[in-house]
Amino acid sequence: MSAAGTAPGDALPGTGLVDRDPVDGEPGASGPVADGPTQGASDGDPDDRDCLGWIEPARADDPEARLARWTAGYAALPGRPDELVSADGALRPAWARFLGQLAGLPDCEIAARLAAAGRHIHGTGIAYRAYGDTTERDWPIGALPLLIEGTEWQAIAAGVAQRAELLEAVLGDVYGEGALARAGLVPAAAVAGDPEFLRPLVGVPPSGGRHLHFYAADLARGPDGAWRVLADRTQAPSGAGHALENRLVMARALPEVYGALDVERVASFFQAFRDGLAATASREEPRIGLMTSGPYSDTYVEQAVLSRYLGFALVEGDDLLVRDGLVFIRTVAGLKRVDVLWRRIDGDFVDPLELNPASRLGAPGLVEALRAGAVAMGNMPGTGLVESAWLAASLPALCRHLLGEPLRLPGLPTWWCGDPAQRDAVLERFDYLAFRPAAAPAQGAFSSRAFGGGRDAAETARLRGVLRDRPGDLVAHEPVRLSTAPVWDGTRLVPRPFVLRVFAAATPEGWRVMPGGFCRISETPDVHPVAMGAGVRAADVWVLSDGSTAAQASLLPPSDRVAVRRVPGLLPSRAADNLFWLGRHLERAEAVIRLTACLLDGAGSVSMATEDRATSARIRALLHAWGAVPATEGPAARLAHHALSDGGMWGSALAHALSARRNAASLRERLSGETWRALSALREVLEAPAEGTDSEAALLDRAERALSLTAALAGLAQENMNRAGGFAFVDLGRRVERAVHACRFALEFGAAGASTDDLGVLLELADSRISYGARYILGVALAPVRDMVLLDPYNPRSLAFQVERLAERLAGLPSLRQDGVAEAPVRLVASLAGEVAGAEAGTLPLETVAAWETRLWEIAEAVAARYFPGGSDAARPETLATLA
CATH class of the missing domain: 3.30.1490 (Dna Ligase; domain 1)
Structure with missing residues (x-):
C-alpha cells in the first residue's frame, strides 16, 4: 500500500482499465523526488528532444497533398467508433477543419514548433511520475488534440453535471439520514463494508452544504458511438492541472490553428471553481489551501501548477495545526487561519486521530474541525465511497428516484x-x-x-x-472496447484507443463543466491508456465553439474588487525551510566547483611544483573533508571528476545540485520557469560526461560552465524574487554558507606563512582577484588578502559582507515576540557583526576565525529552530503570535 493508503490495482478484466488510476488516486508517496536524468528524454542533445512525437522530414508538398499523405490508409478499428472518421470512412467535420489548418504549415515548421514545445516541457520541469517510478519523466503530450464539436459537448457536459449532482445526493443520504439503504435502493451491506465508508463522518454536515466540490468522469464511446462513463472520480480527482498544462503547450505550439478553430477557453471554469470553494467559507476573504501529500506524490507537479494558477497555498499535513477547533497553517509569521482545504490525499488519511492511525499525511483534529464547521473541505473525506463498483449497478434507479429523470450518461x-x-x-x-x-x-x-x-x-x-x-x-x-482517436506515428495518422476525463466543479450557480478535459491516448493498439506511463501520451482536448468566437476569460477579478496590499504573502514554515536549503545547497555546490577549478587550474603550475604541491595538497584535503573525493591521492583529473560529477560522493557538486533540485521540487509553485531551467541545466552540465576523455581542460570547462549557471541562479533570486516572499530565506541560506566558506578558506589558505599560491587560491575562491589587483599593485600579501576575504564590507564575497546581509534579512522577517526583545538569530548575528567590524587583518588570530565559523553554524541552527522547527511535538514559538 502506498503512503496515501491506496494500493496499485489490477486492470479491469478484459479492458486494461484500473480502478485506481495513478493519475487519480495517487496522493501518497512512491519514491524519492527525481534526482537523476529525466526519463523519457532522447539520447541526444536536450535541445533536439521531441517530446511530442512529431518526427517528420521536410517535404515540399502542397496542403492538399500533405493532408492526403497524413490520412492515407487510415481506417477505424473493427467494431470501434473513431474520432477522425465516421462509419463510412469520411473525415469528421471538426477534424477536416483542424487538419486543413495544420496542413497549411510546412512539415518542417510543424516539427520545429513541436520540438520547441518539447524543449519548453523539459526546461520548465513539466513532468510526472508513473506509479512506482522513483524519477520524473518529461510530460508526454501528443502532437494532436482530441476534438469535440460544441453541440456534442453540450450533451456531455449536461450528463457529467447530472451525474455529479446524483452522486452528491447519494453522499448526502449515506452520511445523513440513510433513507436510501432503508428503502433498499442501495445495499446496506455494501455501504457498511466498504473501506471508503468513513463512519466518523456520518452526521457531519459539510460546510457549504456539499460533500462533493470537484468531480471527474472517465469517458469512452460505446459501440453505438454514444459516450459512456467508465469510472467516477470523487476521492481526489486529478488531471485538471495536466489539462491546463496541455492547453498552454498546444496553444503555444499551434497558435494560428488554435485561434482559427474558436476553441473554448478553460480559465472561466477554474475561476468558477475558485469562487465555489470560497463560497463555502464563513469569512468574506477566505484563505484556501491545496492539501497535498508532498513532492513524493505522483501528481505533485500538477498540484503545484494548480496552486500557483488558482492562488491557493500548497500545504502538507505537517503545515497544519488544529487549535481551539480552528485550523491554522504554520508560517514564518506564526499561525494563520485556513478556511478551506482542497483535499488531494485519500480521505481516510486526513486525520490520524479519528481515521487511519497510520497516516503521516494528515493533521490530528481535522475531523473535529469539520464537525464544528470551522473549515470547509473539498472533497469531504468519505466521498471515495461513490467510486466503488457496487454503486454503478444502482445508479440508473437512483437517478430516477432522486432526480426524477433518466441517467443521461450511463455507465457500463x-x-x-x-x-x-x-x-x-x-x-x-x-x-x-x-x-x-x-x-x-x-x-x-x-x-x-x-x-x-x-x-x-x-x-x-x-x-x-x-x-x-x-x-x-x-x-x-460488460467488457469494454475503447474507441479510437488519431495519433501521429512519425509518418501518418493511425487510430489508437483513448480515455477522456471530464471535470465538473460545484459553484454557487450549480455544477460547471470544464470545456475540455484530460485525454490519455495509447501509442500502440494493445496498450490501454488508463495510467500515464510507457506507451501512453496525453492529449489536449479542444471543444470547438458554436459561435463565431470562443468566450474569453481570465482568472483576474475586476479591479474594483481587489484592495491594494503590500504585505508578505503566506509562507509556510516547510516552504521556508526548503528555500533556506535551496540557497545553502547551491552555495555549497559553487564552493566545491570553485575549489575543483583551483585544483585543475593549478595542477600544472610551476610555482605549485616548487612548493612541493603544498597548496594542491590542501585543496585535495579540503575536498576530501567535504566528502567530494574519496581520497587525496591520484591524478587531478580523476579527483576533479569525483568532485564535480560523482553523485555517489555526498559532498560533490552534483550531489549538492541534486539536493538543491529536490528542495526546488517542493517549491514548484513558487519558482519561475527560468529558475527551473537553470537548475536543470546545472544538473545536466555536472552529470554530462566530458567530451572525448576526462581531460583536465574538459573538466575545467565543465566547472566554468557550472559556475556560470550558479551565478545565473543567484541573479534570478536577486532580481526576480519578491522581497516580501521567500527571497529572504534563499538569501539567508546562501549568506550563511558563503560566510562559512570564507572562514574555512581563510583557515586553510590564509595562515601565517601562507605561500603565494595559497594566497592566490584564497583570492580565487573568494572571486576577488580583480578587486585585489585594482586595489594593490605590489602583489599578494597576507594581511591585505585576509582583509579582503574576511573583513572588507564592500566585497560581496567577504565574511563581513555576508554578516551585514544576514542582519538585514533577519531584520525584515516577522518577529513573534511581544516583549520587544530580539530573537535568538538576530542576537547572534548582531554579536558576530560587532566582532567582525572591530577586527584587524594584521593581528587577527586564526582561532578567532575558527570561532566565527562555529558561530555561523549556530546562527543557521537558530534560524531553523525559530522559523521551521521540525516534528509534531516541537516547541512552536508562534504560540506568542496573533492568530489571524
Whole structure:
C-alpha cells in the first residue's frame, strides 16, 4: 500500500482499465523526488528532444497533398467508433477543419514548433511520475488534440453535471439520514463494508452544504458511438492541472490553428471553481489551501501548477495545526487561519486521530474541525465511497428516484453479485462478463485477463468460488472496447484507443463543466491508456465553439474588487525551510566547483611544483573533508571528476545540485520557469560526461560552465524574487554558507606563512582577484588578502559582507515576540557583526576565525529552530503570535 493508503490495482478484466488510476488516486508517496536524468528524454542533445512525437522530414508538398499523405490508409478499428472518421470512412467535420489548418504549415515548421514545445516541457520541469517510478519523466503530450464539436459537448457536459449532482445526493443520504439503504435502493451491506465508508463522518454536515466540490468522469464511446462513463472520480480527482498544462503547450505550439478553430477557453471554469470553494467559507476573504501529500506524490507537479494558477497555498499535513477547533497553517509569521482545504490525499488519511492511525499525511483534529464547521473541505473525506463498483449497478434507479429523470450518461451495464437476482443474471452470462472487486480499494484479486475466453481454469474456479461464498465482493460488467482517436506515428495518422476525463466543479450557480478535459491516448493498439506511463501520451482536448468566437476569460477579478496590499504573502514554515536549503545547497555546490577549478587550474603550475604541491595538497584535503573525493591521492583529473560529477560522493557538486533540485521540487509553485531551467541545466552540465576523455581542460570547462549557471541562479533570486516572499530565506541560506566558506578558506589558505599560491587560491575562491589587483599593485600579501576575504564590507564575497546581509534579512522577517526583545538569530548575528567590524587583518588570530565559523553554524541552527522547527511535538514559538 502506498503512503496515501491506496494500493496499485489490477486492470479491469478484459479492458486494461484500473480502478485506481495513478493519475487519480495517487496522493501518497512512491519514491524519492527525481534526482537523476529525466526519463523519457532522447539520447541526444536536450535541445533536439521531441517530446511530442512529431518526427517528420521536410517535404515540399502542397496542403492538399500533405493532408492526403497524413490520412492515407487510415481506417477505424473493427467494431470501434473513431474520432477522425465516421462509419463510412469520411473525415469528421471538426477534424477536416483542424487538419486543413495544420496542413497549411510546412512539415518542417510543424516539427520545429513541436520540438520547441518539447524543449519548453523539459526546461520548465513539466513532468510526472508513473506509479512506482522513483524519477520524473518529461510530460508526454501528443502532437494532436482530441476534438469535440460544441453541440456534442453540450450533451456531455449536461450528463457529467447530472451525474455529479446524483452522486452528491447519494453522499448526502449515506452520511445523513440513510433513507436510501432503508428503502433498499442501495445495499446496506455494501455501504457498511466498504473501506471508503468513513463512519466518523456520518452526521457531519459539510460546510457549504456539499460533500462533493470537484468531480471527474472517465469517458469512452460505446459501440453505438454514444459516450459512456467508465469510472467516477470523487476521492481526489486529478488531471485538471495536466489539462491546463496541455492547453498552454498546444496553444503555444499551434497558435494560428488554435485561434482559427474558436476553441473554448478553460480559465472561466477554474475561476468558477475558485469562487465555489470560497463560497463555502464563513469569512468574506477566505484563505484556501491545496492539501497535498508532498513532492513524493505522483501528481505533485500538477498540484503545484494548480496552486500557483488558482492562488491557493500548497500545504502538507505537517503545515497544519488544529487549535481551539480552528485550523491554522504554520508560517514564518506564526499561525494563520485556513478556511478551506482542497483535499488531494485519500480521505481516510486526513486525520490520524479519528481515521487511519497510520497516516503521516494528515493533521490530528481535522475531523473535529469539520464537525464544528470551522473549515470547509473539498472533497469531504468519505466521498471515495461513490467510486466503488457496487454503486454503478444502482445508479440508473437512483437517478430516477432522486432526480426524477433518466441517467443521461450511463455507465457500463453492471451487476452487483450481492443481489440474488443480479447474481443469477451474471451466472447465466458468466463466460462473457468481466469481473472486478465491488469496493474500489479492494483491488488485486483478479488479473486483467479475467474475462470471457481469456480466463483460464484456475481463474474461473476462483471467480465461481467467490460468487458462491462471498458474492457481494464482486461486480460484473460488460467488457469494454475503447474507441479510437488519431495519433501521429512519425509518418501518418493511425487510430489508437483513448480515455477522456471530464471535470465538473460545484459553484454557487450549480455544477460547471470544464470545456475540455484530460485525454490519455495509447501509442500502440494493445496498450490501454488508463495510467500515464510507457506507451501512453496525453492529449489536449479542444471543444470547438458554436459561435463565431470562443468566450474569453481570465482568472483576474475586476479591479474594483481587489484592495491594494503590500504585505508578505503566506509562507509556510516547510516552504521556508526548503528555500533556506535551496540557497545553502547551491552555495555549497559553487564552493566545491570553485575549489575543483583551483585544483585543475593549478595542477600544472610551476610555482605549485616548487612548493612541493603544498597548496594542491590542501585543496585535495579540503575536498576530501567535504566528502567530494574519496581520497587525496591520484591524478587531478580523476579527483576533479569525483568532485564535480560523482553523485555517489555526498559532498560533490552534483550531489549538492541534486539536493538543491529536490528542495526546488517542493517549491514548484513558487519558482519561475527560468529558475527551473537553470537548475536543470546545472544538473545536466555536472552529470554530462566530458567530451572525448576526462581531460583536465574538459573538466575545467565543465566547472566554468557550472559556475556560470550558479551565478545565473543567484541573479534570478536577486532580481526576480519578491522581497516580501521567500527571497529572504534563499538569501539567508546562501549568506550563511558563503560566510562559512570564507572562514574555512581563510583557515586553510590564509595562515601565517601562507605561500603565494595559497594566497592566490584564497583570492580565487573568494572571486576577488580583480578587486585585489585594482586595489594593490605590489602583489599578494597576507594581511591585505585576509582583509579582503574576511573583513572588507564592500566585497560581496567577504565574511563581513555576508554578516551585514544576514542582519538585514533577519531584520525584515516577522518577529513573534511581544516583549520587544530580539530573537535568538538576530542576537547572534548582531554579536558576530560587532566582532567582525572591530577586527584587524594584521593581528587577527586564526582561532578567532575558527570561532566565527562555529558561530555561523549556530546562527543557521537558530534560524531553523525559530522559523521551521521540525516534528509534531516541537516547541512552536508562534504560540506568542496573533492568530489571524
